[in-house]
Amino acid sequence: MITRRFFANGADRRIFITIGLLLGVAVLVPILNIALPPDSAFHVPSYMVALVGKYLCFALLALALDLVWGYCGILSLGHGAFFALGGYAMGMYLMRQIGDRGVYGNPILPDFMVFLNWKELPWFWYGFDQFWFAVIMVMLVPGLLAFIFGWFAFRSRVTGVYLSIITQAMTYALLLAFFRNDMGFGGNNGLTDFKDILGFNVQANTTRSAIFAASAVALALGVFITWAIINSKYGKLLIAVRDAESRTRFIGWRPENVKLFAFTVSAVMAGIAGALYVPQVGIINPGEFAPANSIEVVIWTAVGGRGTIVGPIVGALLVNAGKSWFTGVLPEYWLFALGGLFIATTLFLPRGVIGMWDHWMATYRERKAAALPPSAGTPAATTPQQREWQASATGGAPEPQPAE
Amino acid sequence: MSKSGTILYLDGVSVSFDGFRAINNLSLVLDRGEMRAIIGPNGAGKTTMMDIVTGKTKPDSGEVYFNGEIDLTRHDEADIAMMGIGRKFQKPTVFESHTVEDNLMLSLKGPRSIFPALFHRKTADEVRRIDDILGIIRLGDKRHMLGANLSHGQKQWLEIGMLLAQDPKLLLVDEPVAGMTDAETEETARLLKDIAKTHSVIVVEHDMHFVRELGVKVTCLHEGSVLSEGTLDFVSADDRVVEVYLGR
Numbered sequence: 318m319i320t321r322r323f324f325a326n327g328a329d330r331r332i333f334i335t336i337g338l339l340l341g342v343a344v345l346v347p348i349l350n351i352a353l354p355p356d357s358a359f360h361v362p363s364y365m366v367a368l369v370g371k372y373l374c375f376a377l378l379a380l381a382l383d384l385v386w387g388y389c390g391i392l393s394l395g396h397g398a399f400f401a402l403g404g405y406a407m408g409m410y411l412m413r414q415i416g417d418r419g420v421y422g423n424p425i426l427p428d429f430m431v432f433l434n435w436k437e438l439p440w441f442w443y444g445f446d447q448f449w450f451a452v453i454m455v456m457l458v459p460g461l462l463a464f465i466f467g468w469f470a471f472r473s474r475v476t477g478v479y480l481s482i483i484t485q486a487m488t489y490a491l492l493l494a495f496f497r498n499d500m501g502f503g504g505n506n507g508l509t510d511f512k513d514i515l516g517f518n519v520q521a522n523t524t525r526s527a528i529f530a531a532s533a534v535a536l537a538l539g540v541f542i543t544w545a546i547i548n549s550k551y552g553k554l555l556i557a558v559r560d561a562e563s564r565t566r567f568i569g570w571r572p573e574n575v576k577l578f579a580f581t582v583s584a585v586m587a588g589i590a591g592a593l594y595v596p597q598v599g600i601i602n603p604g605e606f607a608p609a610n611s612i613e614v615v616i617w618t619a620v621g622g623r624g625t626i627v628g629p630i631v632g633a634l635l636v637n638a639g640k641s642w643f644t645g646v647l648p649e650y651w652l653f654a655l656g657g658l659f660i661a662t663t664l665f666l667p668r669g670v671i672g673m674w675d676h677w678m679a680t681y682r683e684r685k686a687a688a689l690p691p692s693a694g695t696p697a698a699t700t701p702q703q704r705e706w707q708a709s710a711t712g713g714a715p716e717p718q719p720a721e
Numbered sequence: 722m723s724k725s726g727t728i729l730y731l732d733g734v735s736v737s738f739d740g741f742r743a744i745n746n747l748s749l750v751l752d753r754g755e756m757r758a759i760i761g762p763n764g765a766g767k768t769t770m771m772d773i774v775t776g777k778t779k780p781d782s783g784e785v786y787f788n789g790e791i792d793l794t795r796h797d798e799a800d801i802a803m804m805g806i807g808r809k810f811q812k813p814t815v816f817e818s819h820t821v822e823d824n825l826m827l828s829l830k831g832p833r834s835i836f837p838a839l840f841h842r843k844t845a846d847e848v849r850r851i852d853d854i855l856g857i858i859r860l861g862d863k864r865h866m867l868g869a870n871l872s873h874g875q876k877q878w879l880e881i882g883m884l885l886a887q888d889p890k891l892l893l894v895d896e897p898v899a900g901m902t903d904a905e906t907e908e909t910a911r912l913l914k915d916i917a918k919t920h921s922v923i924v925v926e927h928d929m930h931f932v933r934e935l936g937v938k939v940t941c942l943h944e945g946s947v948l949s950e951g952t953l954d955f956v957s958a959d960d961r962v963v964e965v966y967l968g969r
C-alpha cells in the first residue's frame with residue numbers, strides 16, 4: 318500500500334516537474350530576452366521567443382487532442398478547426414484594435430470590409446473591440462461547436478473511422494466557408510496587420526515576451542487541468558469508455574455524455590491555444606483550417622506518446638523543432654519526412670517517445686532489482702508508468718473495442 | 722398469464738435480422754427471486770434474448786416487462802441498467818487498463834452523471850462495499866492488478882463482481898464458466914447459488930455439469946423459441962431436445 322502510494326507520487330511527480338518547468342520558462346525566457354544585452358551568452362533572441370512561443374501553443378493543441386484521442390479513443394482529425402476558431406476570435410479583437418490606423422483609415426470597419434464596400438460592421442463583429450468579450454468568444458465558439466457536433470455524433474453512436482472522417486469534413490467545410498469573402502472574416506487573406514493588444518504594440522519585444530509567458534502559463538494550466546480530469550473518477554470512466562464502451566453502457570453510464578464533456582473541454586483548450594498563437598505569428602487565415610494541419614497534430618501526439626500527459630507536449634516540441642530545422646535545410650522533403658516519421662512511430666514506437674522511455678526505465682529498474690539480493694518489503698509492485706505500458710502491451714490499446 | 726410477481730416477463734417476442742428470425746415468438750417468465758438456467762445449441766438465440774432484455778436490440782413484436790410493470794422496450798441500455806438489470810457478456814468484458822478495484826468502483830451503484838464523477842471522492846462506505854465484493858468474487862489479493870493481466874476465469878469473476886457492485890435485482894449471466902477449469906467451474910456454481918439467494922438470476926450455459934450443479938429449472942431454447950422447460954432431467958429426457966443436440 319505504501320509502495321503503491323509512493324509510486325503513484327512518482328507518476329504525479331512528472332506532472333509537477335512539467336508544470337514547474339513551464340512556469341520557470343514563463344519567467345526566465347522573458348527576462349533573458351529583455352534584461353540581458355544581445356551580446357550576452359545567455360541572451361535569448363527575440364526570434365527564438367516567438368518560435369518557442371508558437372511551439373507552446375502547438376503543444377497545448379496536442380494536449381487537447383490527447384485528452385480525446387489518447388484517453389477516450391476519439392481520433393479527431395478536425396482539432397485544427399477549434400484552434401483556428403480560437404485564433405479568429407483573437408484575430409477579430411486585434412483587427413478592431415487597429416482602429417483608424419488602417420490603410421483606409423476607417424475607425425470602425427477593418428480594411429477588408431472597406432475594400433469590399435461594406436457600409437457597416439456585421440453583427441457578429443460586435444463586441445470584439447472589448448478584450449474580455451474576445452476572451453469569452455475564444456472559449457465559447459470552439460466549445461459550442463464541439464458541443465453541438467459531439468451531441469449529434471456521439472448520440473447517434475458514430476465511432477471509429479466514421480467519426481474521424483466527419484471531424485475532417487467539419488474542418489474542411491469551415492476551410493471553404495472562411496475562404497469566402499462574403500463570410501466577413503477577410504476571405505483568403507484572413508486577418509492580419511495587427512497593431513496593439515491591450516494597448517501594447519504586438520511587435521514590441523516586451524509584448525512578445527508577455528505573450529510567450531502567457532502561452533507557457535496556459536500550457537501549464539492545461540497540464541494541470543488534464544491531470545486533474547484524468548485522475549478523477551470521470552477520468553477513469555473516460556478510459557473505460559475507450560477500452561469497452563458498451564460495458565460502460567450496461568453498468569448504467571452514458572458514454573455519449575462522457576465523450577461530449579471531454580470533447581468540449583478539449584475544443585476549448587484548442588481554442589485558447591489558437592488565440593495565443595495568432596498574436597505571435599501576426600496572422601490568421603483560412604489555411605489554419607486545412608485538414609493537413611489537423612493531421613499534423615495527430616502526428617505530434619502519436620510521436621510523443623498518446624494517452625500520457627507529457628507525451629503530446631514532447632511530441633509537439635520535437636516535431637516542430639524538427640520541422641523548423643528541416644524546412645531550413647531541405648524544404649521540399651519535409652512532408653515526406655513527416656509521413657515517414659508517422660509510419661515509423663506507428664510501427665516501432667506505438668506508445669511514442671514517452672512510452673518507449675517508460676519501458677526502458679522499467680526494464681532498467683527490473684534489471685537493477687534482479688541484480689540486487691531480494692530485500693524485504695518491496696513486492697513486485699508495478700509503477701504507474703509500467704502499468705500504462707503493460708496495459709498497452711496486453712491489449713489495452715486506446716482503440717475502442719467492441720464488447721462481446 | 723399474469724405479470725404480477727414476475728421479475729421478467731417475455732411474451733410473443735420476435736426479432737429478425739435481415740429476414741432471419743433469431744427470436745421467434747418467445748415467451749419466458751421468471752419469478753421474483755428465481756434462478757433459471759437456459760441451454761440451447763449455438764445460435765438458438767440465448768444471447769439475443771439478453772440483448773432484448775437489456776435494451777441493446779429492439780424486438781419487432783411482443784412484450785418485455787421487468788418487475789411486472791416496466792415495459793423494457795421503451796428504455797435504452799443505461800436506463801435499464803439503472804433500473805436494476807445487470808448483464809455479464811458472453812466474452813468477458815472488463816476495463817483492461819484499470820485495476821480490479823477501479824473496475825468495481827466504476828460499477829458501484831450511485832449517480833451516473835458527469836459532474837458528480839468529476840468531483841467524486843471515495844467514501845468509507847464505498848471502500849467497504851468494494852472490499853465485500855472482492856471477498857465474494859475471491860479477488861481480494863488481486864485488487865491492484867490490471868484487468869488486462871487477469872486470467873480468463875478471473876475476468877469472468879470480476880465481471881460478476883461488477884454486476885454485484887451495481888446491486889441489480891436481476892442478473893443475466895451469459896456463459897460464466899466458458900474457459901474455466903473444473904475447480905473454477907465448481908467455485909462459480911457456488912458463487913452463483915450464493916448470489917441467487919438474494920437476486921433473480923438467468924444463467925446461460927452449455928456446460929451440463931455446471932447446470933446440474935446449479936440445480937434449478939432449465940429452459941431449452943431452439944431457433945428462437947422455447948423447446949422444453951422443466952428440471953434438467955426432464956429436459957434432457959425430452960426427445961426434441963435430444964434431437965436438436967444430436968442433430969437430425
Ligand SMILES: Nc1ncnc2c1ncn2[C@@H]1O[C@H](COP(=O)(O)OP(=O)(O)OP(=O)(O)O)[C@@H](O)[C@H]1O
Nearest residue numbers: 738739743761762763764765766767768769770811
Ligand atoms: N446483430 C445481429 N445481426 C445479425 N444476426 C444476428 C445478430 N445477432 C444475432 N444474430 C443471429 O441470431 C442467431 C442467434 O444468435 P445468438 O447469439 O443469440 O445465439 P446463442 O444462442 O447465444 O448462441 P451461442 O451459444 O453460440 O452463444 C444467430 O444465428 C446469430 O447469427
Ligand SMILES: [Mg+2]
Nearest residue numbers: 767768769811
Ligand atoms: Mg450466445
